[in-house]
Each structure stands twice: as structure tokens, then as C-alpha cells.
Amino acid sequence: xxxxxxxxxxxxEEQIYKLWEDANAFHAEDNSKKPPFSIIMPPPNVTSQxxxxxxxxxxxxxxxxxxxxxxxxxxxxxxxxxxxxxxxxHKLVEKLAKEGKTKEQIGRSEFDKLAWExxxxxxxxxxxxxxxxxxxxxxxxxxxxxxxxxxxxVLTAFINLYNKGLIYRGKRQTNWCVHCKSVISDDExxxxxxxxxxxxxxYPYADGSGHIVVATTRPETxxxxxxxxxxxxxxxxxxxxxxxxxxxxxxxxxPIIADDYVEKEFGTGMVKITPAHxxxxxxxxxxxxxxxxxxxxxxxxLTEIAGKFAGLDLLEGRKQAVEELDKLGLLxxxxxxxxxxxxxxxxxxxxxPMITEQWFVAMKELVKxxxxxxxxxxxxxxxxxxxxxxxRWLENIQDWCISRQIWTGHRIPxxxxxxxxxxxxxxxxxxxCPKCHSxxxxxxxxxxxxxxxxxxxxxxxxxxxxxxxxxxxxxxTDCLVTAYDILTQWLTKMVYMGYECVGKTPFxxxxxxxxxxxxxxxxxxxxxxxxxxxxxxxxxxxADCLRLALIKDMSMGMDTRYSDTKIDTSRGFINKLWNAxxxxxxxxxxxxxxxxxxxxxxAKDEWLLTKLSNIAKNAQTNxxxxxxxxxxxxxxxFVLDDFCDYYVEFSKPSIFAGGDAKRNTVSVxxxxxxxxxxxxxxxxxxVTEYIYQNSKQINANGQLLMLLxxxxxxxxxxxxxxxxxxxxxxxxxxxxxxxxxxxxxxLNVKPKIVxxxxxxPFEDIINKLATVELVFDExxxxxxxxxxxxxxxxxxxxxxAELEKQLREQISKLEFEIKRSSGMxxxxxxxxxxxxxxxxxxxQKLEDNKNKKAELEQKLSAL
RNA sequence: GGAAGCUUAGCUCAGCUGGGAGAGCAUCUGCCUUACAAGCAGGCGGUCGUAGGUUCGAGCCCUACAGUUUCCACCA
Numbered sequence: 001x002x003x004x005x006x007x008x009x010x011x012x013e014e015q016i017y018k019l020w021e022d023a024n025a026f027h028a029e030d031n032s033k034k035p036p037f038s039i040i041m042p043p044p045n046v047t048s049q050x051x052x053x054x055x056x057x058x059x060x061x062x063x064x065x066x067x068x069x070x071x072x073x074x075x076x077x078x079x080x081x082x083x084x085x086x087x088x089x090h091k092l093v094e095k096l097a098k099e100g101k102t103k104e105q106i107g108r109s110e111f112d113k114l115a116w117e118x119x120x121x122x123x124x125x126x127x128x129x130x131x132x133x134x135x136x137x138x139x140x141x142x143x144x145x146x147x148x149x150x151x152x153x154v155l156t157a158f159i160n161l162y163n164k165g166l167i168y169r170g171k172r173q174t175n176w177c178v179h180c181k182s183v184i185s186d187d188e189x190x191x192x193x194x195x196x197x198x199x200x201x202x203y204p205y206a207d208g209s210g211h212i213v214v215a216t217t218r219p220e221t222x223x224x225x226x227x228x229x230x231x232x233x234x235x236x237x238x239x240x241x242x243x244x245x246x247x248x249x250x251x252x253x254x255p256i257i258a259d260d261y262v263e264k265e266f267g268t269g270m271v272k273i274t275p276a277h278x279x280x281x282x283x284x285x286x287x288x289x290x291x292x293x294x295x296x297x298x299x300x301x302l303t304e305i306a307g308k309f310a311g312l313d314l315l316e317g318r319k320q321a322v323e324e325l326d327k328l329g330l331l332x333x334x335x336x337x338x339x340x341x342x343x344x345x346x347x348x349x350x351x352x353p354m355i356t357e358q359w360f361v362a363m364k365e366l367v368k369x370x371x372x373x374x375x376x377x378x379x380x381x382x383x384x385x386x387x388x389x390x391x392r393w394l395e396n397i398q399d400w401c402i403s404r405q406i407w408t409g410h411r412i413p414x415x416x417x418x419x420x421x422x423x424x425x426x427x428x429x430x431x432x433c434p435k436c437h438s439x440x441x442x443x444x445x446x447x448x449x450x451x452x453x454x455x456x457x458x459x460x461x462x463x464x465x466x467x468x469x470x471x472x473x474x475x476x477t478d479c480l481v482t483a484y485d486i487l488t489q490w491l492t493k494m495v496y497m498g499y500e501c502v503g504k505t506p507f508x509x510x511x512x513x514x515x516x517x518x519x520x521x522x523x524x525x526x527x528x529x530x531x532x533x534x535x536x537x538x539x540x541x542x543a544d545c546l547r548l549a550l551i552k553d554m555s556m557g558m559d560t561r562y563s564d565t566k567i568d569t570s571r572g573f574i575n576k577l578w579n580a581x582x583x584x585x586x587x588x589x590x591x592x593x594x595x596x597x598x599x600x601x602x603a604k605d606e607w608l609l610t611k612l613s614n615i616a617k618n619a620q621t622n623x624x625x626x627x628x629x630x631x632x633x634x635x636x637x638f639v640l641d642d643f644c645d646y647y648v649e650f651s652k653p654s655i656f657a658g659g660d661a662k663r664n665t666v667s668v669x670x671x672x673x674x675x676x677x678x679x680x681x682x683x684x685x686x687v688t689e690y691i692y693q694n695s696k697q698i699n700a701n702g703q704l705l706m707l708l709x710x711x712x713x714x715x716x717x718x719x720x721x722x723x724x725x726x727x728x729x730x731x732x733x734x735x736x737x738x739x740x741x742x743x744x745x746x747l748n749v750k751p752k753i754v755x756x757x758x759x760x761p762f763e764d765i766i767n768k769l770a771t772v773e774l775v776f777d778e779x780x781x782x783x784x785x786x787x788x789x790x791x792x793x794x795x796x797x798x799x800x801a802e803l804e805k806q807l808r809e810q811i812s813k814l815e816f817e818i819k820r821s822s823g824m825x826x827x828x829x830x831x832x833x834x835x836x837x838x839x840x841x842x843x844q845k846l847e848d849n850k851n852k853k854a855e856l857e858q859k860l861s862a863l
Numbered sequence: 864g865g866a867a868g869c870u871u872a873g874c875u876c877a878g879c880u881g882g883g884a885g886a887g888c889a890u891c892u893g894c895c896u897u898a899c900a901a902g903c904a905g906g907c908g909g910u911c912g913u914a915g916g917u918u919c920g921a922g923c924c925c926u927a928c929a930g931u932u933u934c935c936a937c938c939a
Contacts, residue, residue, distance in 0.1 A: 006899090006901095007899095007901095191936095191937075198939085214939080215939065216939060217939065218939085229939095261938090261939095262938095262939085263938065263939085266938055266939070267938085267939060268939095270939090271938090271939050272939075273939095274939095278939080279937095280937090280938080280939080281939085339937095339938085339939090340937065340938090342937095385867065385868080386867090388866070388867065389866085389867075389934070389935085392865090392866075392934095392935070393935080396935085396936090484933085484934085485933090485934085487934090488934085488935085519875090521875095521932090552887095553875080553876065553877080553886095553887085555876085555877075557868085558868085558869085558876090559932090559933090560875095560876090561875065561876090563875075563888095565874095565875080565887080565888055565889095566875085566887085566888090568888085568901085569887060569888075571901075572901065572902095575899070575901060575902095576898090576899070576901095576902090578898085578899085579898040579899040579902090580898060580899080581898085582898050582899080583898035583899080584898085585898095586898070587898095622879090625879085627879080629877085630877080630879080633877075633886080637886085644898085644899090645903090648898075652897090656897090734905095737904060737905065738904095738905070738906095740893095740904095740905090741892085741893075741904080741905050741906075742905095744893090745893095746893060746894070747893060747894045747896080747903085747904060747905085748893090748894060748896070768896090771894095771896075771904090820883080824882095824883095824919090824920090827919055827920090828919085829918095829919035829920085830882090830919050830920075831919090832919080833918090833919060833920090834882065834919075834920080835882080838882055841882095842882095
């Protein structure tokens, strides 16, 4: 390494990525003797570039993949992107509108071309971002939900389900977006409180005997009323059930019916029933055989049912209808009213409930294996609490509306015979109608819900419906990583489609993480302008810095906040690693390093190797349990505290001594550095690889760090003595540092300290780290007890009274501890019920403290 | 209306099966010590939301309450 170079990742991160790609190091083999490990990348929507949430989600996956790869697995990280039908269509239509065009003007095939341009543009951009972030996906296997392979899977799945009778066409109450001019699924409706009004309208009895009053938030739907309902138990109205009413503004008459759906307490206790435009009313209508009259058309205008109001926009229609009612004296009152209104998740237009003819997937049977999978543990959800959401969703599932009246996406493979109307499900236009032998067909104009293709993603990307070697090797995949917000929307769909199509769960583990929020805890969004572009951070601080900031504080399933402070802290850490490696490399120059087995280990070395072994074990356990944030935090603490603050400092006296002492110590430093690089590589791949590539003495052959085996714990039984004594030395150093501060001795001043004989082997280390001068002849002064023994700060002038006071303070502190320990130990319940280990530890502490106290008391009496 | 999460230092959050309260940032003090002043060393700061309960022992388990966030359902 160049010892003058400072950490500037922008200069070389992209070169490192190229190094990996040139070595084809991300590629997974279809045939391998290594055990397989696979992750399917949740395909980002090509509606826009990737955001910081993607960065976290993908970093999580990259850490797992890199870790497993280093452990010798044949790792497949299967990448790809999603066409996001409705969202993309919305953006395309918007774009056309800016040019003053509509999609109908340019036609379906031209529109299709535009869509592909869009896919390519954003697809490329997302890929570029992902490369820049250092992701080690198998890019050669990149897929797109609209590509040939995915399309083949979509058609196969649809036709299979159709032929099994699990896909059917039916008229249903659906959510209609008048802006997108399509139905949207229940999942795509977002509810928000809106200030509106409650109109109280008089409906006169047909027999002229007065009127009743109904309350409504949507007076314009009045034209579609086919009844007014009351609760059967509502005594106020029992007598009028069955009477007929004159429906205002029309010449129709409608009955008063009784239905449990009506709440007595709400409004006037009377509800106008409009089956065509309200899901609840629709159900009531079915129960009472009411006529379904469509008042609102697909453009969001009133239909001819509305008589003279036909053709008006809804709001205008409402206004005019209310005015008319008022004129006729039928408007009792208007109250302000706050209610919950559903909006399209894509364009935020208020949705209209409407009866339309759509394609559905029958869910009841399909979801059973998916529910069972989690119950039996074939699929494990982490953290476990998300199982609640999973079960509740699947157990209450409604049939899935899969048709969309848009152009972007997979066209439904249903062909209607032009002659007899018979519907056939085929991959291509059928040659002949099986019923009437006609050869003329028209394809269903609708396209499939975008989730249909993404529900097949875990196996469509692996080659299904063909029984490919890839599928055999990697399915079921090992884990799926995603945020909790699409647990129900996407994850569940993959599971039941996995069982339906392949017969197995698509993944063994589902790791659910939280969302990345801004500094103030708000969701990142375009309207708030608080979004962060991952690429921008990479260009400024490097990808490692962003990855570290995103993963380090992460706790599974919890939201995290992104802040500049975290970036600064991350940069501080990486800079530290950088400088430590510079230190190691600097002192390695011209030395022939020893392999670690040949090094004559000192106590400090045994201490470091023990710590290193412990942290390797800790990291593996935590990563295996998917606790990446914990694993990373522990590794960082080890690097900062144990390696940099202590071991590097410990090593200096040996290094400056030269000769064998230097050679041994520098060999240990190099060994430890490589182990640290391995430990950190999955998290911060660039800087670790860069350091390794530039450490010629430890990597003469230019091997890739990313392909080395991960750091392993080793047998440490022989190293116990050195570990223990070094721990005591550290305790003494801390105590001496504190002693100096207490006595107002500047850090760069070296006071004389009388040390115990046990400190003799560590004299240079203690002198260096505590900035003191140890002497070993007895002198008067302030005494402190450490785990290494008694130290005395030699005072220039010995103030007897001050020394005595200070000794008594220390003794009283020890007495407090002794009292606490003996109190616990004299509690028979504690001794009997607490684990033996704890009791033993407590006894040891008591013993140690008693000894320390005795020594101080001896000192006191000698004064 | 149903469900889940969160509440710990000034701020952001850890705290794994119950066994002496932690980190980062901020703040204060001292130090240019030959990897790093984008640094080092040290300090200040917490009745772990409230009230009960279980236990030898509770931040952790149980119950209730309060505040807060999210998901689901959705009342005309």
C-alpha cells in the first residue's frame, strides 16, 4: 500500500468492481459440487430510479450472498426488474399528456414501443446504481418481468389455472379509477380522511303521506338508488318497511327494505341503497334482489340514468342535483362531514366503486398450502411476529382481480371466437374454435395485474415452466428479503403461486425489514422532497460508507432513519480501518512475514487472537440468525477498541525494538488485518478488497478477498493465560489514565508510578499507553488497586492527611461492593436457585475485593 | 372497529433464553503521542412511559392505563 495515500474511495471503487466482474466472481454455476445458496432479488419497479430503501434492501442481500459465498456456497443472487404495469402506464400517459397526446391517438403498438423505451431507460439506470453500490448479483442472469422467459411463465401459469377452473370471469363490485380508466385491486386503494358534507335528503312516500329523510355523502348517486334500507330492529321504522317512495329527480319508485347492515345510530338510521356504486349496497342489493343501475360511467360522468344531468362530471352533477333538490324543497339540511375516501395508489384520484366484468383468481383453495407452509415451518418468517399479518391476510382473502383495462403489461391470453363467442386460453391465437370451428378470434383487450408476473418471479427467473437445471439447483431459494410493506401484497402471492406451480415453497426464510425514513422519522417521498439518491451518496462518500450507515444500526423489522451523522460515523470508521492498514503495511516493508503458526506469541498476541476468534464466532452466529446489524456493530467495536486502540498501541514497543520482536508482532498484525478484512468484506466490500489487493506481502498472487474463506474461530485453549494477563494490563492502564486525570496531570506528562512485580513484563506497554514511568521500588503516594495489583502515584510532596482520606475513600468503595456480594451470597434463595456459574462468579468477586481491601488497609496502617 | 410495534442519556437507537444499565452523535476537560486532529485520552448525563403483579432477583415475563406509529377493515 502507498503509505501516504488517504482514504478516497471515489478514485478506485469502480476499478474494484471491474476486478470482480472480470473474474466472473458473481456468477453462479448450474452444476456445482458446492452446496447451493440462492436469493431472488425483489425486482424494483422501472417507474423511476432506485431509492435509498432499495439500497438498504439490496445491501442486506448482498451481505448474505457475499458471506455465504466466502463460506464456500455456490451462490446465486438472481437479479431483475419489474414492469409495474399500472404505475408505468400512469407515467407514460402523463408524459404523453405533456406533449398534448393521448395513448388512444398513438395506438396500442406505438404505445408499446414507448413502454419498452421506458423500461430500458430506467432498467439501465437501476442496474447502474446497483453496480455502483457494489452488489454481487449474477448479472448474466438478469431478467425482466416482461421478457420472453417471464412472459412464457405468465402464460403457462394463466392457462394452467384457467384450465383448472381457478381463473374465471365475473361481474363484481370493483374499484374503478376514472383517471387510469382501469379497475385496481383492493391493495391499490389508499384511504385518507377528507372533509366533505352530509346531505340530508327528503324522499316522499309514493302515497303522498309525507316523507322520510336519508343522509348521504354522495347525492349524485341518488339516480341509481333502488331502495332505502332501515335496520329490522329499529322500532322507529318497523311500520314503514315495504312502503314505496318516490325517488326525487326521477319518476321511479323504490321500496323501503329492512337489512341488518344498517346501523340504527348512524345518521337518520335510513340508508339509500345504490348497488352499482357501493360495495355494501351491492351486497344488500343481492340479498333483496334489487336492480343494479349504473349512474357513473367509466369516464367518471353521470349516465343517462341521471336524466337531464347525464354527461356531467360527478362534482358538477352533484352540485346541480343538490340545487335542484333544494329548489324542490327536498333538501332538509347540509352538515360538514369528515369521511374516509379511497384513492388510487398511483394517481391519487378518488376511486369509484363500480360493477364491472373482470377476471379473477379463485383463492380459497390456492392459499391453503401457503398457510400450511408457515404453520409447519417449511417457510419461516423473521421476525416471527409478522406471521400474524401473513395469516390474517391469507385467512380472509378475497378472490384476486387480475385484469386491468390498460395497455402496459401481459395481455390476457384469452381469445374469443368471433362467431360463437367461445373463450379459449392459448399462448397464441388459436387456429380453430373447438366449438364452431371458426378461425377468427379476438383477444381479450385487458392486461394482467403486474403482481401476477411478480408472483411467479422466484421460479420464472429460474426457467420454469421448463424443468431446468437452474431450477433444480436453486429452488426453493434460501431467503427472500423485503420490507414489511409488501408482505401481504407480494410475499404471500409468491408463496401460493410457488406451491401451485412448482409444488414447493419459493423460499425457506423470509426476512422482513423496516423502511428507511428521513432524519425526522418521516417517510421519504417526492412530495416532501426528503428523498435521498443513493448514487449521490456513493459519489460523495463511497458506496461502502452508505452500506455501513444503512446496515449498522439496523434491527430486523424496525424502521431506521437515514441521517448525515450516520454517514459521518461510517466514514470515520472506514477511515480508521484505512489508517490501521496503512500502519500495518508501513511497518511490514522489507520484512519477511511469518505464518501465524510460526510466530512466538507474547501475551498481547494471545489476547488479540482470542478476541479475534471470539468475534469470528460471534459474527457467524449473528449473520446465520440474520442479525446483520448486530454482527456488524460487534465487528466494528472489535476493530476500533481491541485492534486499533489496544493491539496497535501494544505492538509499537516491539516494532520500535526491531529484530525478532518486530518480526513476530508485525506478522501477527498482518494476520489479524486479513481476518478483519474478511470479517468486514460482506458489509464494506470495496475498501476491504482494495486494501487486500494493495497488500503485496500478504497477497502476492493477487487473489480476490471476496473469494477467500470467511474468518473462522479457532481453538483458543492454549491462549488463556496471555489473554487473562493482558486483560489485567488493560484494566491497569485505564485506572492509571483515570488517576492522572483525577490528579490534574496532563496526558503528555509522565508521572512516576510504583508498580507491582506482575507489571514488570508489560512495563513498556503500560508506560506507552498510560503515559507514565513505572518504577518498582516502594515509595509513598496515592494508591490504586487494579486487577494487575497495587499502583502508587509517587507524590512530590506527601500530604499524609490527603493520602489517608483518599485511601479511606477507596476502601469504602470496596466495602460497598463486599457488602453487596456477601448480601447476595447470604441469601439462601440466591445460592439455591441462581445458576451455579453466577454464584461462583459472585464468590470470586467477593474474594478479590476482600484481598484488595486488605492490601489497602495494610497501606493505611503503614502511614 | 380489529391487530401489531414502539416508549431506555439532550438527540438517534442497541440491550440476544430475566442475573450489577450500553453505543454513536451532542456537550465539557486535557493532549499535534512517530496509522489516523476527519485524531487520542478522560468526564458529565438514565427512579429503562405510569401503576400493579410473578420471582431470591424485572429494562426484559404477566395485567391495566397513557402517549405514539403502522397494518387491516371501513359506516351511508
